[in-house]
Amino acid sequence: MLDPAGEATRAAAARLGVSGVQRLRIGKAIQVDLEAADRATAEAQLQLLSDRLLANPVIEDWSLELSDAG
Amino acid sequence: MLDPAGEATRAAAARLGVSGVQRLRIGKAIQVDLEAADRATAEAQLQLLSDRLLANPVIEDWSLELSDAG
Structure with missing residues (x-):
């Protein structure tokens, strides 16, 4: 799946000095x-x-993850 | 936190016939x-x-949840 927001955020992380980000995916x-x-x-x-x-x-x-509330 | 998209989606679920939704929150x-x-x-x-x-x-x-990849 394409994730342009994730790609842009990965580049911004490097500019903030966090250079070790290998992968960054943004979802719902x-x-x-x-x-x-x-x-x-x-x-x-x-x-x-x-x-x-x-x-x-x-x-x-x-x-989907299902958990019982009881 | 306000969540207008979640509120609208809860109403739409009822219109789809799923009436048991007590709470629906949409986040990232x-x-x-x-x-x-x-x-x-x-x-x-x-x-x-x-x-x-x-x-x-x-x-x-x-x-934040941290897990080791090894």
């Missing part, structure tokens, strides 16, 4: 608190939201 | 591969980059 992090009947329902709903609403699959990769 | 995730003499140096350099370059402390909170 989305935190969702979701009430659902069970874990499978929650996962299906989050897959739907990620595909249809949260990510643009043409230009973005995404991954 | 920045991944940096950094070569440094030791862990303390790496952490100091990342603190500097975060404060001066990566985050806008007026409108953004940030936190």
